[in-house]
Amino acid sequence: MKAYALKAHIRLQGCELKRIGRSRHWLLNANFEQIQSIIEFIESSNEPSWLWLAKQLKSEYQHLSHEELLRIAATIDKVTISALIARSDCTIAQARKVIDELEGLD
Numbered sequence: 001m002k003a004y005a006l007k008a009h010i011r012l013q014g015c016e017l018k019r020i021g022r023s024r025h026w027l028l029n030a031n032f033e034q035i036q037s038i039i040e041f042i043e044s045s046n047e048p049s050w051l052w053l054a055k056q057l058k059s060e061y062q063h064l065s066h067e068e069l070l071r072i073a074a075t076i077d078k079v080t081i082s083a084l085i086a087r088s089d090c091t092i093a094q095a096r097k098v099i100d101e102l103e104g105l106d
Helices: 002-012 032-045 048-063 066-074 081-088 092-102
Strands: 016-019 026-029
Touching: 002 016, 002 032, 002 048, 032 048, 032 066, 066 081, 066 092, 081 092
Parallel strands: none
Antiparallel strands: 016 026
């Protein structure tokens, strides 16, 4: 029953969750904000069996494209390197490049 609650929350966020063939593997189509919402839900629910998913989703932050980082930085008021790193878990080099591009220093 716990898995159904998690799946329901994921779908409520507007994400697409589907099984890959007949395997145990699932495919989640979600944007950055939806993923953050799912992680926050998992961490606030204190359900130990869901923590592996939060850890997996957090590891996906490292694979954000430059365009996605630009979009995230544009949504932050008074964006700083530390704010962008905290929000997206990107590297310092990625954050500097994004902020330079936003400020036209590219």
